[in-house]
Amino acid sequence: MSKPFVFPALAQFVAATAGRNMTKAAYVAVTGGVIMMLLLTVAPAYEAAHRWVDAVLFACLAFFIFEWIVRLRHAHLSQHFWAYAVSGRGLVDAVAAAAIPVALVFGASPKSAWLLGIFWMLKVVPGIPGLRQLRRVLVLESGPLLSVLVIFLMVLFLASVAVYYLEREAQPVAFGSVPAALWWAVATLTTTGYGDVVPITALGRLIAAFVMICGLGVFGLWTGILATGFAAETRRDNFLKTWESVSKVPFFAALGPSAIADVTHMLRTMDLPARTMIIRKGKAGDCMYFIANGEVEVDLPGKKVRLGEGAFFGEMALLGNNLRSANITTTRVSRLLVLDLVDFRMLMARHPDLAETIDAEATRRALENK
Numbered sequence: 251m252s253k254p255f256v257f258p259a260l261a262q263f264v265a266a267t268a269g270r271n272m273t274k275a276a277y278v279a280v281t282g283g284v285i286m287m288l289l290l291t292v293a294p295a296y297e298a299a300h301r302w303v304d305a306v307l308f309a310c311l312a313f314f315i316f317e318w319i320v321r322l323r324h325a326h327l328s329q330h331f332w333a334y335a336v337s338g339r340g341l342v343d344a345v346a347a348a349a350i351p352v353a354l355v356f357g358a359s360p361k362s363a364w365l366l367g368i369f370w371m372l373k374v375v376p377g378i379p380g381l382r383q384l385r386r387v388l389v390l391e392s393g394p395l396l397s398v399l400v401i402f403l404m405v406l407f408l409a410s411v412a413v414y415y416l417e418r419e420a421q422p423v424a425f426g427s428v429p430a431a432l433w434w435a436v437a438t439l440t441t442t443g444y445g446d447v448v449p450i451t452a453l454g455r456l457i458a459a460f461v462m463i464c465g466l467g468v469f470g471l472w473t474g475i476l477a478t479g480f481a482a483e484t485r486r487d488n489f490l491k492t493w494e495s496v497s498k499v500p501f502f503a504a505l506g507p508s509a510i511a512d513v514t515h516m517l518r519t520m521d522l523p524a525r526t527m528i529i530r531k532g533k534a535g536d537c538m539y540f541i542a543n544g545e546v547e548v549d550l551p552g553k554k555v556r557l558g559e560g561a562f563f564g565e566m567a568l569l570g571n572n573l574r575s576a577n578i579t580t581t582r583v584s585r586l587l588v589l590d591l592v593d594f595r596m597l598m599a600r601h602p603d604l605a606e607t608i609d610a611e612a613t614r615r616a617l618e619n620k
């Protein structure tokens with residue numbers, strides 16, 4: 251009886267698992283498995299619910315073994331066996347499925363073997379949004395980041411040697427060697443400040459103050475480099491997204507590449523769902539729009555006009571310094587390119603042919619509305 255329901259559902263589940271991305275079941279298994287692994291280390295909690303903890307851990311492990319086998323089989327059938335098996339994801343799947351059984355077979359105690367379940371967390375890494383962007387930022391900013399790292403290491407070693415020299419007689423245990431002084435330097439330079447070892451000589455304290463200030467500077471620099479890198483990367487992404495939309499709008503088709511780049515800098519994309527009011531009649535206008543994708547409806551007295559891909563609207567208020575002459579709403583999901591008033595003036599000045607087209611259309615619409 252259950253055949254017609256179970257088999258398609260199972261086939262769908264297997265197909266989703268073979269797809270290598272995280273399924274909802276995989277997220278549940280990772281979360282449940284890691285929580286149970288943590289509970290395993292809390293003696294009273296484990297004693298109270300050891301059956302449940304063990305059952306969930308085994309269920310999660312079974313799921314990850316099943317996932318790995320399904321993916322290996324899928325890779326084998328599509329003749330990508332080795333490409334998957336030695337890829338980052340393939341290795342993570344292998345560790346998630348095999349690390350605990352292997353540890354148990356080699357005689358590790360169950361409590362120690364299950365600690366390897368922490369590697370299950372690695373499965374979510376490829377699905378983290380923005381990871382690709384972070385990697386690009388790290389690659390692009392690797393030069394400045396490495397320079398700051400070198401400064402960090404230089405201050406670290408200089409401070410360690412100086413404090414060792416100044417403190418070794420006063421505190422032979424804490425500062426008896428340069429490596430011992432390094433521990434103090436790391437805790438101070440990273441602004442952690444455990445306070446387990448502190449210089450007591452006047453000069454030693456002076457060095458400590460200098461190291462603390464350097465620590466703030468180094469981390470400030472790193473934060474600044476990463477923040478600027480992210481901002482530049484986001485700008486680049488937006489530019490490419492807008493460029494793609496601009497090049498599809500027939501209105502800009504006659505422009506050369508450098509003019510398209512110029513226009514792209516002035517525009518920003520806006521994705522809207524259906525039935526969203528974009529312009530409200532009677533409001534002051536501060537931007538105009540080009541339709542890259544989708545459709546809008548202009549609500550005029552006695553009639554409704556639909557504008558599709560490539561059309562523009564919202565120009566009349568900008569040209570005549572008037573209030574908006576109609577309500578405009580999206581009829582379906584739409585991507586618009588927005589041109590703010592300042593950029594509108596710049597576009598009109600720099601591209602007279604575009605200005606002429608916009609002007610002519612605004613005049614035609616004004617006449618039609620009379």
Ligand code: CMP
Nearest residue numbers: 535555563564565566567574575576615
């Ligand atoms: P604006 O007045 O800024 O805001 C409402 C917009 O509706 C207007 O600019 C035009 O872009 C657009 N519009 C007005 N009349 C018409 C029309 N007859 N046909 C198409 N669009 C129009």
